[in-house]
Amino acid sequence: MTETIQLGGAKETGFFPRLRTIIGRRTEGRGVILLLVILAVLAFTQPLVFTALPVTIGRIALIGIVALGLTAVILMGELDLSVASTLAASGVVVAIIPDLRIAIPAALLMGIVVGIINAFFIAIVGIASFIASLGMLFALSGLAFVLSNEVPVSIANQDAGLAFGQPLFGPVTPRILLFFLVFIAIQLFVTKVKAGREFFAVGGNRQAAYDSGIPVKRRIFTGFIISGFVSALAGVIYTLELTVATPTAGSTVLLASFAAAIIGGNYLKGGRGSIIGTLIGASSLGVLQVALFLSGVQVPVQNTLIGAILLIAVITDPSSLRAISARVRATLPDRTKVEAQ
Amino acid sequence: MPSLTPPSGGTQRERKRGKMRKSRLILAPAAMLAASALILSGCAAEETTETTESAETESSSDDTTTEEAPAETFEVYALFPQGNDQAYGSTLIEPLQANGAELGINFTLSNSGYDATKQLAECEIAVAAQPDGIMLWPAVGSAVRPCLVAADNAGIPVWVINTDVGPADAPLTYGYSGPDTYGQGVASAELMCEAVDGEEVGIIQVNGAAGNGTAIDRDNGFTDHVEANCPNVTILAEQNADWTPAGAKQVAADMISAEGIENIGGIYAADDSMVDGAVQALEDLGEDASDYFITGIGNTKLGNPLVKEGKMYGTVFQSSVWEGENAPEYMHRVLTGEIAKGDRVTAYMPSVKVTAENADDPEVAPEW
Amino acid sequence: MAAVVEAKNITKAFGGVKAVDDVSVSVEAGEILAVVGENGAGKSTLMRILAGIETQDSGQVIVSGEVIPKSDAKASIDAGISLVHQELSLVPEMTVAENILLGSAPTTVGITRTRQMKQIAQAALEEIGVSVDLDERISKLSVALRQFVEIARAVARKPKVLILDEPTASLTPAETDYLLSMLQRLADRGMSIVYISHRIPEVFRLCDTVTILRDGKQISVLDVAKTTPQQVIDQMVGRELKKDLESKRSSSPGHVVLKAVGIRAEGVNDISLEVRAGEIIGLGGLVGAGRTELVRAIIGADPRKLGKVTLTVNGKTKVISSFESAVKAGVGYVPEERRTDGLALTMTVAENITLPNRKELSASGFQLARKIRTFADDLSKRVGLRPPEIDREAGQYSGGNQQKIVIAKWLGRRPALIVLDEPTRGVDVGAKAEIHRLVKELADNGTAVLVVSSDLPELLELADTIHVVRDGTITGTLSQEEADEKRVMSLAAGEQVENA
Structure with a gap:
C-alpha cells in the first residue's frame, strides 16, 4: 500500500489528551455533574446522608434495580412501561405460594415470561413497544389484584422475610448485594458480550443492524427478558423485605426508574447511554430523595425538583442545546451590528 | 496516483460545532444544576426555618397564656402516605404541627403516596436519623412489620395513626389514635338500616380503593352489620372505586345498569366524595337522589351539604382536626414515658352520625 | 472466466x-x-x-x-x-x-x-x-x-x-x-x-x-x-436527452433584491454578496467550505454573529433577522437535506405544496379545499411531477420527484428570492434537466436565485455569476463567460487562477 488518506483526527498519544478523548466519549457527563453538585451541597446541609450511608445505598438500590433492567431495553430504543406492574405481580406471586423455594423461582419465571410476551408483540407482531408494554402494564396490574384478591397478602414465612431485610455483612443487605450483582451482570453484558454490545446497534441504527446480519428480533427478546426478569427480582425483594405483597406495589417505581435512566444520559430513542450512567442517575435520585426527606421537604416540592432535574437532563443533551440556543437567538430582536458598511 | 489535500477532522462546520458543543456541554448543565441545587438547599432551609419559626411563635403565645415553655423538645418523624396534596392530610397536618409545637414536638413529615415500599424506605431513613419518636400512618396496614422491627431494634417508639396495624404487629407499637374504621362502616350501616326502616331494599355498595386497609375495614364493618341486623337490606353488587367522585360515578353507573335501576333502592359508598359521584350517576339517569336511601362516611365539605339537601340520608363524621390534635398528645405521652412500652393505648375518634337533624350543628361542621 | x-x-x-x-x-x-x-x-x-x-x-x-x-x-x-x-x-x-x-x-x-x-x-x-x-x-x-x-x-x-x-x-x-x-x-x-x-x-x-x-x-x-x-x-x-448546455439564458438582471453585508457566522468569515431580480448567483466550492452555512445565515435559518441582510421587494426594503421574517419578506428555501428539512414525508403532495401558502388558500382560518387542489394540481404539473397524483404521500416518490415537490412548494409563493442548496444531489439525469429548466424559468420570471452546488457542470450551466467559497470566504468571482470547471476548482482548492 503506497498511499493512505488521513481523514479523521489521529489517535491521541499524550496522557491528558487521551484522558480527555476518553471522557469526551462517555455519555454520563450530566449525571456525574448532577451527583457531584448534590453531594457537595449535602456535605454542608445534610451530612446525615453520609452518616446514614447504608440507608442511602439501600435507597439507591431500591430505585436503581428496576432502572438497570429498563436500561437494557432503552438502549435498543424501546420502552418497557410494564416494569412496575411486573414488580407488583411477581411480588404477589411470591406471597401467595407458601413455600419460598417454589415461590421465588416462580416469580422470576413470571418475569421472564412477561419479557417474552412483550418482545413477541414488539418484535414479531410489530406493535410499538410503548403500546405493547402499556397493555402489559394494565394486564399485569389487573393480574396482581386478581391473584391477591385485592388485599395485601402476607408471606407465610414472616421470619424469612424479616431476615431478608437484615444486613448480610457490614451494611450490605441482600437488596444491596443483589443490586450490585445485577449491575455488574448487565454492565458486563452490554460492554463485553457481543450480543449485549449489539443492543447499541439495534438502538442506534436498526436497519444497519439487520443488514449486518445481527438477529435483531432475538436481541429484542433478550432485552425484554432482562427487563422482565430484573423487575420480577425487584418484586421478590420488595415482598420479602415488606413481608407483604401489595397489588399496588411499585406505584412510584415506573417514573423513578425512567428518571434514573434519563439522568444517567440514556437516550430514549436508543443507541446511546450506559449502565454506569443509570447507576449514577439512580444514585443522584436516591441521594436527593434521602436528603429531601430528611429536610422534610413536601413531596410535591420534591417531585417538582425531580421533574426540573429531568428536564435539565434532557435539554442539556448536546443536540437539544444547539437547537435551543438557535431558537433563542432567532426569537431575540436583531442585534447584529454592521461592521463595515 | 491522485494527489490529495484532504480536509482533516470533518467539515469545518462540524469541527466548529464540536468545539462549541464541548464548552456548552460543560458550562450549561453545570450552571443549571448549580441553580437547581440552590433551589434545593433553599427549599430545605426555608422549610426548617418555617417550622422553627412556627414553633417559636406558638411557644411564645403559649408563654403569654400559660407562662410555661415546653420543658423538652422532641424530634419526631411523621411517616404519612399523604400530605398537603389531599384535603384530609392537609387539614390534619395543620393542627398536628400547631399542637406539636405547643408540646415541644418538631415534626418532619414525609409522604409516600400510598406506596408501602417507599414508606418502608422512608422508615429506614427515619430510623437512621435517630429521632425521639416515629409517628406512622401506614400506607398499607399489613405491610409495616419491617419498619416496626427496625424502629424497635433502634429503640425508637412508634405511634400509629389513621389506620391501625394488625394484632400481630401491635405489640411493636405504643398505641393508636384515629378513626375506628370498622366502626365507621358499622355506623354507616346503622344509618342505612334506620333509613330503610324495615323495607325490603336492594342496594349497591361502592368501596374504597382496592387493597386499601381503610376500604377493607369499612366494607367489613358495613357488611357485617347489615347481615346481622337488617336482613331486609340486600347488597346487590359491590365494587371498588378510587375514592374520587369521578371513579365512584363510573362504577355506580356500571352497577346500576347491570342490576337495573328499578331493583335498586339505595347506595352505600365508603366515602362522601364517592357518594357525590354516585348521586351524579343517579341524576344522569334523571333520577332524584332523595328518592334513594344513601349513606356515606366522612361528613366532608362535599358530603355535609348532600345531607342538608336530603340527597344523602346520613354520614359518619371523620374529623381530621380531632386526629391532628390528638396524635401529638399521645405522642407526647409516649415520649415523656407516660405511656410505656407494652401499655398499647388505643384511642378511637368518636364515630358521630350526621343526618339532616344535626347537620348544621357546629360540632359536626365539615373540616375537609 | x-x-x-x-x-x-x-x-x-x-x-x-x-x-x-x-x-x-x-x-x-x-x-x-x-x-x-x-x-x-x-x-x-x-x-x-x-x-x-x-x-x-x-x-x-x-x-x-x-x-x-x-x-x-x-x-x-x-x-x-x-x-x-x-x-x-x-x-x-x-x-x-x-x-x-x-x-x-x-x-x-x-x-x-x-x-x-x-x-x-x-x-x-x-x-x-x-x-x-x-x-x-x-x-x-x-x-x-x-x-x-x-x-x-x-x-x-x-x-x-x-x-x-x-x-x-x-x-x-x-x-x-x-x-x-x-x-x-x-x-x-x-x-x-x-x-x-x-x-x-x-x-x-x-x-x-x-x-x-x-x-x-x-x-x-x-x-x-x-x-x-x-x-x-x-x-x-430512454429518450434523446436535449443537450441544453448551450441554451444559455440571456439574462437582464433588474434591481438588487438581496443584499448581504459582512456576514459572519459559524464557518462563514465576513462575506458580502448581492443578488438581483432575474439573476442566478451560484456558490461553488468544496463540501465543507461554508456555503451551506452562508446561505443559512443569510436567510436567518442559522444564527449570525455579525452582518446585515436586506431584501427589497416592490421598492420596499426589509431587514431579515430571522427565518420567519425572511419567509414573510418573500424568501423560498430548498435545503440540502430535503428528506429531513424540506418535506413532510407522511403528508400528501398537496399538503406539502400548500404548506407555505396557507394564508392565500384559506378564508378566515378555514382552508379552501377546492382552491388547494387546483393550486397543488397546477404546480405539480408545472414541475413535471411523475405521476402527478397530489393525494399520494410525498415519501412514496423517488428522490428527484421529492425535489420537484419541494421546488413546487416555493414556486407557488412566487418568491422574490429562492435559495437552492444542492438542488439535484442524488437526482437522476432526466429529473435534473427538468429541475434546471424550472430554476431558469423562475429567474426568467424575475425571481432572484441563489444556488449552492458541488456539481460543476450544473453550476456552470445555471449561474450567471459564480462566487467560489473556500474556508468561509469568497476566494473568487467568475462571470458566466469567464467560468469553466478548471477555474472554479482551482479557486475552490486554493490555487492561483492562472491567466488564460
Whole structure:
C-alpha cells in the first residue's frame, strides 16, 4: 500500500489528551455533574446522608434495580412501561405460594415470561413497544389484584422475610448485594458480550443492524427478558423485605426508574447511554430523595425538583442545546451590528 | 496516483460545532444544576426555618397564656402516605404541627403516596436519623412489620395513626389514635338500616380503593352489620372505586345498569366524595337522589351539604382536626414515658352520625 | 472466466409495481461492473436482494455455484457478498472498530475479543488506505470518513464481491478520486466490484462493464470500452436527452433584491454578496467550505454573529433577522437535506405544496379545499411531477420527484428570492434537466436565485455569476463567460487562477 488518506483526527498519544478523548466519549457527563453538585451541597446541609450511608445505598438500590433492567431495553430504543406492574405481580406471586423455594423461582419465571410476551408483540407482531408494554402494564396490574384478591397478602414465612431485610455483612443487605450483582451482570453484558454490545446497534441504527446480519428480533427478546426478569427480582425483594405483597406495589417505581435512566444520559430513542450512567442517575435520585426527606421537604416540592432535574437532563443533551440556543437567538430582536458598511 | 489535500477532522462546520458543543456541554448543565441545587438547599432551609419559626411563635403565645415553655423538645418523624396534596392530610397536618409545637414536638413529615415500599424506605431513613419518636400512618396496614422491627431494634417508639396495624404487629407499637374504621362502616350501616326502616331494599355498595386497609375495614364493618341486623337490606353488587367522585360515578353507573335501576333502592359508598359521584350517576339517569336511601362516611365539605339537601340520608363524621390534635398528645405521652412500652393505648375518634337533624350543628361542621 | 456472483432472473414487485423485472447480472473475479439507471430504476432493490436484505419474488442468487437462501443477510455475507449502503448504515454511538465488525465481532463464549476486533478493523482500514482512531465514535466523524468506514466494514468481511451504492454522493472531488483509485486496487487483487452511480464519468473511469436498468427492466449490458457516455445516458433515460448546455439564458438582471453585508457566522468569515431580480448567483466550492452555512445565515435559518441582510421587494426594503421574517419578506428555501428539512414525508403532495401558502388558500382560518387542489394540481404539473397524483404521500416518490415537490412548494409563493442548496444531489439525469429548466424559468420570471452546488457542470450551466467559497470566504468571482470547471476548482482548492 503506497498511499493512505488521513481523514479523521489521529489517535491521541499524550496522557491528558487521551484522558480527555476518553471522557469526551462517555455519555454520563450530566449525571456525574448532577451527583457531584448534590453531594457537595449535602456535605454542608445534610451530612446525615453520609452518616446514614447504608440507608442511602439501600435507597439507591431500591430505585436503581428496576432502572438497570429498563436500561437494557432503552438502549435498543424501546420502552418497557410494564416494569412496575411486573414488580407488583411477581411480588404477589411470591406471597401467595407458601413455600419460598417454589415461590421465588416462580416469580422470576413470571418475569421472564412477561419479557417474552412483550418482545413477541414488539418484535414479531410489530406493535410499538410503548403500546405493547402499556397493555402489559394494565394486564399485569389487573393480574396482581386478581391473584391477591385485592388485599395485601402476607408471606407465610414472616421470619424469612424479616431476615431478608437484615444486613448480610457490614451494611450490605441482600437488596444491596443483589443490586450490585445485577449491575455488574448487565454492565458486563452490554460492554463485553457481543450480543449485549449489539443492543447499541439495534438502538442506534436498526436497519444497519439487520443488514449486518445481527438477529435483531432475538436481541429484542433478550432485552425484554432482562427487563422482565430484573423487575420480577425487584418484586421478590420488595415482598420479602415488606413481608407483604401489595397489588399496588411499585406505584412510584415506573417514573423513578425512567428518571434514573434519563439522568444517567440514556437516550430514549436508543443507541446511546450506559449502565454506569443509570447507576449514577439512580444514585443522584436516591441521594436527593434521602436528603429531601430528611429536610422534610413536601413531596410535591420534591417531585417538582425531580421533574426540573429531568428536564435539565434532557435539554442539556448536546443536540437539544444547539437547537435551543438557535431558537433563542432567532426569537431575540436583531442585534447584529454592521461592521463595515 | 491522485494527489490529495484532504480536509482533516470533518467539515469545518462540524469541527466548529464540536468545539462549541464541548464548552456548552460543560458550562450549561453545570450552571443549571448549580441553580437547581440552590433551589434545593433553599427549599430545605426555608422549610426548617418555617417550622422553627412556627414553633417559636406558638411557644411564645403559649408563654403569654400559660407562662410555661415546653420543658423538652422532641424530634419526631411523621411517616404519612399523604400530605398537603389531599384535603384530609392537609387539614390534619395543620393542627398536628400547631399542637406539636405547643408540646415541644418538631415534626418532619414525609409522604409516600400510598406506596408501602417507599414508606418502608422512608422508615429506614427515619430510623437512621435517630429521632425521639416515629409517628406512622401506614400506607398499607399489613405491610409495616419491617419498619416496626427496625424502629424497635433502634429503640425508637412508634405511634400509629389513621389506620391501625394488625394484632400481630401491635405489640411493636405504643398505641393508636384515629378513626375506628370498622366502626365507621358499622355506623354507616346503622344509618342505612334506620333509613330503610324495615323495607325490603336492594342496594349497591361502592368501596374504597382496592387493597386499601381503610376500604377493607369499612366494607367489613358495613357488611357485617347489615347481615346481622337488617336482613331486609340486600347488597346487590359491590365494587371498588378510587375514592374520587369521578371513579365512584363510573362504577355506580356500571352497577346500576347491570342490576337495573328499578331493583335498586339505595347506595352505600365508603366515602362522601364517592357518594357525590354516585348521586351524579343517579341524576344522569334523571333520577332524584332523595328518592334513594344513601349513606356515606366522612361528613366532608362535599358530603355535609348532600345531607342538608336530603340527597344523602346520613354520614359518619371523620374529623381530621380531632386526629391532628390528638396524635401529638399521645405522642407526647409516649415520649415523656407516660405511656410505656407494652401499655398499647388505643384511642378511637368518636364515630358521630350526621343526618339532616344535626347537620348544621357546629360540632359536626365539615373540616375537609 | 466463471462468474463469481450471478443473479438469475430476479423479479421483485412492491404492491403490484415491478421494481425489478427479470434481471440477470453476473460479475467475474476482478471485474468492476457498473449498474446505472434513473432513480427508481430498481438498482438499489436489486442490490438489496443480492445482499439478502430484500426478498425476491422469483429468481436466484448464486455465489461460486451455490444458491444463497432468500432474504438471509447473514448467509449472503458469509457467502461473500458485501454491500456498502447508499443511506449510511453505521451505528452512530459505537466505535469505528465496532462498526467495522458489526454483527461479526470475534468472540469467546459470547464475549467480544476486543483486541482481535481492533486488529481486524485496523487491517481492513489499512487495506483501503484510511487512517482513523479505532476508538472514536462514528457520530464524531465527518460524512466522508463515515463513508470510508462503511467501505472498510464491507472489506473486512473478505468479500468475493463488493457492492457500492452511490458511494461518492457525499464526497469531495479529491475524496472521490481517492475512492475510485482504491477500488481499482481492490479489483486488481481479484475482488469483484458492483458499482452503482448516477455519475457517468465515474463509471467510465472505473468500470469494465455497465448494466443499464430502466423501470425495473434490464435494457442492456455494455462493454465500457466500446460505448460512450451519451449512449449510456440515452439508454438510461430512454429518450434523446436535449443537450441544453448551450441554451444559455440571456439574462437582464433588474434591481438588487438581496443584499448581504459582512456576514459572519459559524464557518462563514465576513462575506458580502448581492443578488438581483432575474439573476442566478451560484456558490461553488468544496463540501465543507461554508456555503451551506452562508446561505443559512443569510436567510436567518442559522444564527449570525455579525452582518446585515436586506431584501427589497416592490421598492420596499426589509431587514431579515430571522427565518420567519425572511419567509414573510418573500424568501423560498430548498435545503440540502430535503428528506429531513424540506418535506413532510407522511403528508400528501398537496399538503406539502400548500404548506407555505396557507394564508392565500384559506378564508378566515378555514382552508379552501377546492382552491388547494387546483393550486397543488397546477404546480405539480408545472414541475413535471411523475405521476402527478397530489393525494399520494410525498415519501412514496423517488428522490428527484421529492425535489420537484419541494421546488413546487416555493414556486407557488412566487418568491422574490429562492435559495437552492444542492438542488439535484442524488437526482437522476432526466429529473435534473427538468429541475434546471424550472430554476431558469423562475429567474426568467424575475425571481432572484441563489444556488449552492458541488456539481460543476450544473453550476456552470445555471449561474450567471459564480462566487467560489473556500474556508468561509469568497476566494473568487467568475462571470458566466469567464467560468469553466478548471477555474472554479482551482479557486475552490486554493490555487492561483492562472491567466488564460
